[in-house]
Amino acid sequence: MKKLNSACERLRKLNDSATAIREIDEIKHQANMLEFEVLKVHKIASSAIELAGSPLPSHNLVLLLDDAKALVHAERGVIFICGDDLDNCDIVTSSDHDTINDNRELECIKAISKESLNLNSTLHFSDFQEASAEYNIDMPARLLCRSAIISPLTVDVNGEIYTIGVLYLDSANEENSFTRQDRVIIESFTKIAALTIRNIRLSASLQLSYLETVQALAKTLEAKDPRTIGHSERVADYSERCAKRFKLNKDRQKALYSAALLHDIGKIGIREDILNKPGSLTNAEYEHIKSHPLISEGILHGLTFLSNEFRILSQHHERHDGKGYPRGLKGDDICLEGAILQVADAWDAMVSGRIYRDALDVGEALKELQDNAGTQFRPDVVTEFIQMILEEGILPLDPMIDMKQDDFSGYDN
Numbered sequence: 001m002k003k004l005n006s007a008c009e010r011l012r013k014l015n016d017s018a019t020a021i022r023e024i025d026e027i028k029h030q031a032n033m034l035e036f037e038v039l040k041v042h043k044i045a046s047s048a049i050e051l052a053g054s055p056l057p058s059h060n061l062v063l064l065l066d067d068a069k070a071l072v073h074a075e076r077g078v079i080f081i082c083g084d085d086l087d088n089c090d091i092v093t094s095s096d097h098d099t100i101n102d103n104r105e106l107e108c109i110k111a112i113s114k115e116s117l118n119l120n121s122t123l124h125f126s127d128f129q130e131a132s133a134e135y136n137i138d139m140p141a142r143l144l145c146r147s148a149i150i151s152p153l154t155v156d157v158n159g160e161i162y163t164i165g166v167l168y169l170d171s172a173n174e175e176n177s178f179t180r181q182d183r184v185i186i187e188s189f190t191k192i193a194a195l196t197i198r199n200i201r202l203s204a205s206l207q208l209s210y211l212e213t214v215q216a217l218a219k220t221l222e223a224k225d226p227r228t229i230g231h232s233e234r235v236a237d238y239s240e241r242c243a244k245r246f247k248l249n250k251d252r253q254k255a256l257y258s259a260a261l262l263h264d265i266g267k268i269g270i271r272e273d274i275l276n277k278p279g280s281l282t283n284a285e286y287e288h289i290k291s292h293p294l295i296s297e298g299i300l301h302g303l304t305f306l307s308n309e310f311r312i313l314s315q316h317h318e319r320h321d322g323k324g325y326p327r328g329l330k331g332d333d334i335c336l337e338g339a340i341l342q343v344a345d346a347w348d349a350m351v352s353g354r355i356y357r358d359a360l361d362v363g364e365a366l367k368e369l370q371d372n373a374g375t376q377f378r379p380d381v382v383t384e385f386i387q388m389i390l391e392e393g394i395l396p397l398d399p400m401i402d403m404k405q406d407d408f409s410g411y412d413n
């Protein structure tokens with residue numbers, strides 16, 4: 001009996017440890033699955049962040065499609081980018097060669113995608129026989145054995161559906177037939193992707209409105225001082241091209257371009273009889289003119305989305321040697337964009353002329369830039385700007401500019 005009890009005890013222990021091992025294995029399996037799901041969620045978030053941080057050229061949509069395919073191990077995929085009308089859409093295919101290029105297949109996929117869009121709901125078929133029967137679509141044999149997920153790229157804005165397109169994924173591998181979980185993952189993915197795409201589009205549209213506003217403001221100034229017609233645009237163009245030569249990133253180039261368009265906006269606050277005075281200015285009049293950068297700051301103050309432009313344009317009459325205005329900033333206290341704007345502004349003023357002096361020819365203007373490098377202008381900016389002019393030439397001027405020389409008082413503009 002003792003032996004039997006002892007054997008039972010050993011068996012019970014063995015059984016307990018076998019159960020424990022099974023439970024441990026199960027927990028390990030669950031942990032692996034959880035880690036896998038966490039990685040997928042991380043991938044979805046990363047895709048959204050990447051998308052949010054960039055404009056939306058078609059190659060980003062290809063990356064988006066590739067990410068979606070990788071999430072559920074899809075073999076093929078396509079994104080239809082459309083408004084409300086799927087018949088007129090752009091088609092984004094994935095970057096690999098296993099893509100959908102059969103027209104009949106594509107038409108069937110589009111038909112089923114239309115259903116997903118109309119329902120504004122993700123469709124999931126374990127095979128296309130099911131879809132073919134449910135939606136009465138005559139499908140080519142190549143499609144029938146495939147498992148598919150079709151998910152609309154839509155955003156619900158207070159009950160109004162904003163449509164971007166549809167994501168379609170399929171797989172012919174029976175072992176990798178899409179699961180309910182895959183459907184949920186893709187549904188989350190398309191929701192985030194659609195929201196991100198919409199935000200990018202909104203942001204692009206806001207930026208366009210902003211640029212149009214900036215241009216309208218610059219035109220207002222030209223109406224007051226017709227002799228400067230085209231000046232802001234030319235200065236913006238010179239500045240942007242020079243910024244590219246310094247390899248400034250796109251955001252800095254854009255801020256400089258807008259700052260250049262707006263750089264003299266404060267002249268709106270300068271009396272017209274002084275702005276248009278053909279002769280020499282009195283000291284008091286010159287001081288009044290010199291207030292225009294501060295007037296610009298007053299106009300733009302508080303517009304936080306213009307903070308970079310604000311900083312650049314407020315420096316356009318500062319000088320490298322610290323003898324400029326309004327703050328007497330010196331050397332590196334002036335940002336590179338501000339230093340570029342100074343040179344571009346002075347250059348255009350020299351070659352187009354002003355009411356108080358004739359235009360210089362290109363050779364004379366280049367010499368003036370060179371002579372003032374290190375005093376009025378930052379030397380490396382002058383070097384790069386001169387190189388740019390020598391390589392690319394100057395912009396055409398407006399033919400209406402016809403001025404007499406009364407004096408020449410530097411390159412302030």
Ligand SMILES: [Fe+2]
Pocket residue numbers: 263264292316317413
């Ligand atoms: Fe100015």
